[in-house]
Amino acid sequence: xxxxxxxxxxxxxxxxxxxxxxxxxxxxxxxYQLAEQHGISVFPITALTDEAAAAAAAEYFTTVRxxxxxxxxxxxxxxxIIIENDSHxxxxxxxxxxxxxxxxxxxxxxxxxxxxxxxxxRFDRTKEDQAKFISGELLVPWxxxxxxxxxxxxxxxxxxxxxxxxxxxxxxxxxxxxxxQRALAKQARYR
Amino acid sequence: xxxxxxxxxxxxxxxxxxxxxKGLSWRELxxxxxxxxxxxxxLSNGHNPDVNAFAVMVQWLNxxxxxxIVTEDDDEETGDEPDLVAQLGPLLRARKDLNxxxxxxxxxxxxxxxxxxxxxxxxxxx
Numbered sequence: 001x002x003x004x005x006x007x008x009x010x011x012x013x014x015x016x017x018x019x020x021x022x023x024x025x026x027x028x029x030x031x032y033q034l035a036e037q038h039g040i041s042v043f044p045i046t047a048l049t050d051e052a053a054a055a056a057a058a059e060y061f062t063t064v065r066x067x068x069x070x071x072x073x074x075x076x077x078x079x080x081i082i083i084e085n086d087s088h089x090x091x092x093x094x095x096x097x098x099x100x101x102x103x104x105x106x107x108x109x110x111x112x113x114x115x116x117x118x119x120x121x122r123f124d125r126t127k128e129d130q131a132k133f134i135s136g137e138l139l140v141p142w143x144x145x146x147x148x149x150x151x152x153x154x155x156x157x158x159x160x161x162x163x164x165x166x167x168x169x170x171x172x173x174x175x176x177x178x179x180x181q182r183a184l185a186k187q188a189r190y191r
Numbered sequence: 192x193x194x195x196x197x198x199x200x201x202x203x204x205x206x207x208x209x210x211x212x213k214g215l216s217w218r219e220l221x222x223x224x225x226x227x228x229x230x231x232x233x234l235s236n237g238h239n240p241d242v243n244a245f246a247v248m249v250q251w252l253n254x255x256x257x258x259x260i261v262t263e264d265d266d267e268e269t270g271d272e273p274d275l276v277a278q279l280g281p282l283l284r285a286r287k288d289l290n291x292x293x294x295x296x297x298x299x300x301x302x303x304x305x306x307x308x309x310x311x312x313x314x315x316x317x
Contacts, residue, residue, distance in 0.1 A: 003216050013218070020227055037229045039236035041311065043304045054303035057296035068293055076305055078203050078235040079312075083304045104232070107216055 005106055005130050013105055014137035025143035028162045031097040034138070035082065040104065042097065044086035062087035071096035073103055073110075080104055091165040098138045102131035139164050140172040149173060149180035195262050197245060202259045203234050205252055224251055237312045 003009075015025065021037060023029055035042050045058040061068060062085070070092060071084040082100050084093055103110070108127045140162045148158050158169040210220045217235075221228040224247050234240055240248065249256045283294045 003218075016228070020229060039229070039233035039238045041236075041308050043307060045300055048300055048303035048307065050303050050306060051299070053299045057299040057303075060292070060296045061300070065293060068289070069297075072297075072301075074301055074304065076308060078200070078207070079237055079308070080235075081304055081308050083300055105218075105228075107218070 003107060007133060010106065010130060010134045011137050011142060014134050014141065017105065017138065018141065025141040026147065029098075029138055030163075031094050031101060031138065034101055035097060038101075038104065040080055040082060040101070042082045042084060044084055046086050048083070061085055071100050073100040075110075089165070091159065091163060091168065094163050095135060095139060095165065095168050098135035099131050102134040102138070103127065106130055106134060136168075136172050140169065142176070145172050145176035146179065149176040150184075195260050197239050198259050198261045199234055199237055199239060202240075202245075202248060205254070205259075206231070206234070206248060209252055224248065 017034060017037075018025065018027075018029055021029065021033060032042060045061055048058055049055040066085065066087050069085060070088055071082055074081050074083065082097060084096060086093060088096070106127075108131070110124075110127075140158065144162070145158075153161075155166040155169040155173065158164070158173060159166045162169070164172070206220065210217065215223065217231050218228050221231050224244075226244055226247060230240060230244050239245075245256070245259075249259065283289060283297060289297070
């Protein structure tokens with residue numbers, strides 16, 4: 001059944017998942033470890049070489065059409081597996097895996113393969129927004145973003161600390177920086 | 192003496208039916224059972240639960256544990272699904288952001304990943 005997800009509920013799920021891995025809100029999360037925790041196998045496409053056609057397909061998506069998709073969540077009966085385009089930079093791969101795991105953790109029901117791609121050209125905007133939100137909370141939790149904003153860390157510093165791209169860091173920090181600026185401005189008024 | 196194991200596919204299906212009847216998500220069911228959500232995810236992905244988790248699950252289902260025990264002599268339920276790529280092909284073709292070459296190559300990769308996954312599940316030691 002479809003759960004009505006709010007941002008606080010999704011944040012709670014992300015914190016629960018991080019806690020199960022023994023991580024506090026300020027520590028970096030390895031999405032591959034999270035996949036393993038849930039028994040989800042992740043297959044990089046360059047490892048899919050059991051048949052010549054599969055190897056050719058991996059070559060196609062690493063050289064001819066590398067931007068078509070980053071990761072896919074595939075149903076196999078009750079199981080889920082992920083295939084990922086491992087020609088992409090590591091920070092992008094990490095966020096793609098976290099995004100697919102987001103769909104899984106939020107128990108999104110799909111009949112199709114879920115493909116993460118550059119332009120988020122997907123069918124269900126709400127589910128996409130939810131997966132994007134929880135992947136952000138998994139990789140850079142709100143608590144960490146707030147602390148980083150008060151310490152005025154740069155996108156590069158956050159990207160480095162949490163293993164994400166600078167664009168991802170910017171996306172995660174936008175709200176936290178606005179909040180920190182307002183709080184500091186308020187403090188200054190009362191001095 | 193034949194070795195026994197848990198029929199995880201049947202156990203997962205029974206939990207799925209019961210939780211849906213009660214209007215519970217998997218995460219809510221985990222809370223009710225006082226198990227971690229990943230214990231139930233791992234079950235859905237074909238991993239055996241530990242003895243305590245198994246006991247909690249069958250107790251909640253209110254069915255004898257033996258119902259989910261299989262011996263190596265039993266005709267094992269394979270849980271084979273219909274050809275996945277054949278199932279997914281029409282859905283992939285419906286996507287306007289993928290051209291025909293993309294779809295053909297994706298089908299090859301999905302087929303390969305599923306073969307590898309099933310081989311690993313059949314023989315976890317490899």
